[in-house]
Amino acid sequence: MLVLSGIAxxxxxxxxxxxxxxxxACAALVTGLAAGLDIIATIERLGAAVRDSRFIAVVWLILxxxxxxxxxxxxxxxxxxxxxxxxxxxxxxxxAYFLLRQGTAALGLTSLGGHVQMVRPLxxxxxxxxxxxxxxxxxxxxxxxxxxxxxxxxxxxxxxxxIFIAIGSILLMLSFLLNYGIVLTPVSLGLHAIPTAxxxxxxxxxxxxxxDRRLSRLxxxxx
Amino acid sequence: xxRLEHLYLLTGAMFAAFAxxxxxxxxxxxxxxxASFWGLYAVILMAGSVLPDLANGLIxxxxxxxxxxxxxxxxxxTTSKQGREESARRLGPWLFAPALLVPxxxxxxxxxxxxxxxxxxxxxxxxxxxxxxxxxxxxxxxxAALLMSRPPARAMIGEGRRLADSVGWAMLLxxxxxxxxxxFAFAGVGEAVAPLITGFxxxxxxxxxxxxxxxxxxxxxxxxxxxxxxxxxxxAAIGLPLVIQRFGGDPAAVCAIGMLSGFCGTLTxxxxxxxxxxxxxxxxxxxxxxxxxxxxxTAFALLxxxxxxxxxxxxx
Numbered sequence: 001m002l003v004l005s006g007i008a009x010x011x012x013x014x015x016x017x018x019x020x021x022x023x024x025a026c027a028a029l030v031t032g033l034a035a036g037l038d039i040i041a042t043i044e045r046l047g048a049a050v051r052d053s054r055f056i057a058v059v060w061l062i063l064x065x066x067x068x069x070x071x072x073x074x075x076x077x078x079x080x081x082x083x084x085x086x087x088x089x090x091x092x093x094x095x096a097y098f099l100l101r102q103g104t105a106a107l108g109l110t111s112l113g114g115h116v117q118m119v120r121p122l123x124x125x126x127x128x129x130x131x132x133x134x135x136x137x138x139x140x141x142x143x144x145x146x147x148x149x150x151x152x153x154x155x156x157x158x159x160x161x162x163i164f165i166a167i168g169s170i171l172l173m174l175s176f177l178l179n180y181g182i183v184l185t186p187v188s189l190g191l192h193a194i195p196t197a198x199x200x201x202x203x204x205x206x207x208x209x210x211x212d213r214r215l216s217r218l219x220x221x222x223x
Numbered sequence: 224x225x226r227l228e229h230l231y232l233l234t235g236a237m238f239a240a241f242a243x244x245x246x247x248x249x250x251x252x253x254x255x256x257x258a259s260f261w262g263l264y265a266v267i268l269m270a271g272s273v274l275p276d277l278a279n280g281l282i283x284x285x286x287x288x289x290x291x292x293x294x295x296x297x298x299x300x301t302t303s304k305q306g307r308e309e310s311a312r313r314l315g316p317w318l319f320a321p322a323l324l325v326p327x328x329x330x331x332x333x334x335x336x337x338x339x340x341x342x343x344x345x346x347x348x349x350x351x352x353x354x355x356x357x358x359x360x361x362x363x364x365x366x367a368a369l370l371m372s373r374p375p376a377r378a379m380i381g382e383g384r385r386l387a388d389s390v391g392w393a394m395l396l397x398x399x400x401x402x403x404x405x406x407f408a409f410a411g412v413g414e415a416v417a418p419l420i421t422g423f424x425x426x427x428x429x430x431x432x433x434x435x436x437x438x439x440x441x442x443x444x445x446x447x448x449x450x451x452x453x454x455x456x457x458x459a460a461i462g463l464p465l466v467i468q469r470f471g472g473d474p475a476a477v478c479a480i481g482m483l484s485g486f487c488g489t490l491t492x493x494x495x496x497x498x499x500x501x502x503x504x505x506x507x508x509x510x511x512x513x514x515x516x517x518x519x520x521t522a523f524a525l526l527x528x529x530x531x532x533x534x535x536x537x538x539x
Contacts, residue, residue, distance in 0.1 A: 003410040006403070007446060014493065020500065020511075021290040021392055024399045025283070028406050035410035040277065045409070047280025049402030051271035055351075056397050056497065058230050058358050060387070061237065065321055065365040067382025071302050072372035073311030077318045080311060111333070111353055112326040115502035121322055124506060143508050147517040150502040151490075154514075155521055158486040162479065169451065173478045176455050180463060182474050192479035192536065199528045204521050 006031030059116060066121050078122045079129030090131040090145055091212035095205055097123050097149075098156045102201065105160030108167065113153055124149040135219045148211060152204070159200035162193035224339075226348040228272065230358040235268030241384040251297040257388065260289045264395065283399075290392035299385035300377070314371065321367040325360040332356035393504040396496040400448050407447060413456035416443065421460055429470040429538060436461045437530045440481050441488035448494025450485030457481070472537035480533040487529065490522035491515060
């Protein structure tokens with residue numbers, strides 16, 4: 001039971017709204033100590049694990065390019081593109097990105113998208129521009145639209161990628177089942193991801209339609 | 224051959240440049256905080272493989288201390304809104320070209336350089352083609368953006384630093400959580416939690432087994448921050464012995480939908496920092512949990528749908 005103290009630290013830390021880095025570091029140290037390591041061995045494990053997960057950092061190499069393009073007006077150009085299109089709403093922009101993201105993820109093209117690469121420079125400014133044609137945006141509404149843009153990227157990716165048979169999670173399931181003597185084909189796992197993918201499209205599509213309705217209502221109140 | 228290690232050197236060099244850029248902000252009395260944070264992160268990236276584990280660990284603790292004390296970077300110089308509007312009118316759709324070049328090059332390399340071989344020659348470390356291609360594409364995209372927009376020299380580093388500052392220490396959080404996941408696995412946290420779930424809730428039919436497996440996957444993923452960590456534990460505790468073996472569920476349907484139930488949990492948790500907390504920072508949202516709050520209705524609806532789908536598709 002002692003090994004669960006790390007989870008207690010995390011729950012407590014989030015309830016007290018402490019700095020997330022501090023909470024996670026404390027949870028890691030507590031878990032290591034609870035598992036019977038001494039403090040030096042725990043710090044060593046922490047350092048080795050952060051070093052071994054450096055592959056996560058490679059995506060930040062894109063920052064200088066995005067920064068230069070933003071300086072040259074990338075977000076403004078994305079907004080201009082949307083302002084030129086009639087009948088485009090915030091919800092429709094997001095739904096179009098959902099279709100693109102889920103469709104390409106289902107084909108295994110999960111690197112087409114992402115919060116740093118696509119959402120901040122393109123999808124979020126396009127969504128804001130589409131809404132701005134309807135009504136002036138206060139900061140709260142602007143943040144809400146941005147959060148929706150990030151959510152679309154996540155939902156479309158999670159419930160699209162598992163259709164592709166060579167993705168990490170499918171390989172994990174196959175090797176796990178093989179340990180218990182159950183042999184499956186990747187295709188059978190991919191096929192069973194399709195109903196949930198369709199459900200995600202319908203559920204999230206409906207929520208985006210509701211977002212559009214709320215924006216229209218705000219427009220009427222404002223007018 | 225290009226290896227991941229080379230990209231760590233490059234990424235580290237970038238953060239080192241951000242650190243030096245901070246040191247030059249002489250009118251900011253706490254410039255050393257941002258400079259040390261990005262500088263120490265650069266050390267782990269560039270020298271992590273040769274440093275002893277203890278040194279890496281102490282650097283991590285120093286990074287945590289800096290994050291807790293607050294980085295307080297100076298505001299980086301950039302163009303005015305009006306200047307950007309003019310530049311956008313001048314460059315037009317060409318502005319999209321470098322940004323689109325990155326995913327297109329990444330995908331092209333992934334599809335064409337299988338196992339990293341080009342004409343029989345090992346160009347890229349096998350198994351890491353996509354990540355390495357992404358890094359190289361980002362460098363090429365940066366070159367294209369430079370040629371196109373011809374910025375002043377200080378913008379070459381300054382603009383990237385501006386974005387890194389806006390994300391701040393949240394940039395390190397995904398790696399910290401990966402480390403925590405490793406310690407959880409080492410300590411056997413999962414094996415300790417699973418009997419808590421199975422021990423207190425009676426499972427007496429296919430319905431209850433399916434519900435507990437799916438909800439367990441979601442809750443467990445929310446705690447661990449990662450469906451991949453939750454899957455082997457929950458499936459070994461409930462999915463395999465109960466849903467599949469005792470009640471006769473189809474293994475493909477049970478596992479596939481079980482994993483997707485875990486993904487519903489990923490949408491709800493700050494522990495999945497890469498998907499939920501980092502984007503809030505990247506989009507400069509004052510509420511770091513706003514992306515999670517936006518995702519909650521979809522996550523709960525899809526979890527309920529997954530339970531129904533598993534109950535019917537696995538027991539046809």
